[in-house]
Amino acid sequence: MKQVNLLIADDHAVVRSGLRQFLASTEDLKVAAEAATGEEVLALVRQGVCDVVLLDISLPDLDGLEVLKRVKREWPDLPVLIFSMYSEDEFAVPALNAGASGYLNKDSPPGQILTAIRAVATGARYVSPALAEKLLAGTVSRGKRLPHEALSAREMEVLLLLSKGIPLTKIGETLHVSVKTVSTYRSRVLEKLAMQSNAEVTRYVMEHKLG
CATH class of the missing domain: 1.10.10.10 (Winged helix-like DNA-binding domain superfamily/Winged helix DNA-binding domain)
Known part of the structure; x- marks a missing residue:
């Protein structure tokens, strides 16, 4: 089983710590690096430390969607999974359009988090069953274009x-x-x-x- 190296990008140490402890119980997922700012994310990605980026939208220096766009510009094949407390309805579509491999709410059940990470690590895209339903029904917001x-x-x-x-x-x-x-x-x-x-x-x- 190939181990997937994760970069967790979140400005809350308690969130990073919680994810690290949670993922420690898996054999195939390993937290290889942590970042608290957008600039740290870009620096660590340049070092080639990860196979998947778990990225929060709310970062203190750069907007998470801007970080996503910069990552995808330089490393188009690196999967980025947005992991945010913001509503899927509002931010999922802009994130996916900007190149995210998936969108996951921080309130998601543990099993869903593992499913999402493993899915994007294989090159697949991931959205929650609830969001997939809304996308198919056309009821989800297309997001506000800045x-x-x-x-x-x-x-x-x-x-x-x-x-x-x-x-x-x-x-x-x-x-x-x-x-x-x-x-x-x-x-x-x-x-x-x-x-x-x-x-x-x-x-x-x-x-x-x-x-």
């Missing part, structure tokens, strides 16, 4: 650089494009986010923990 989700990858890059107060000329050098091109991207970003200034961009990035 304004920045409409940005292209390059527009997102410009957004993050603008939020750090970097001048357009410097952004152009960083992205290897002309200042005129950067200015065009900036205009598009402001238009899509319905904003007037770089200060608003900075505030938005901070509020949504994108930087």
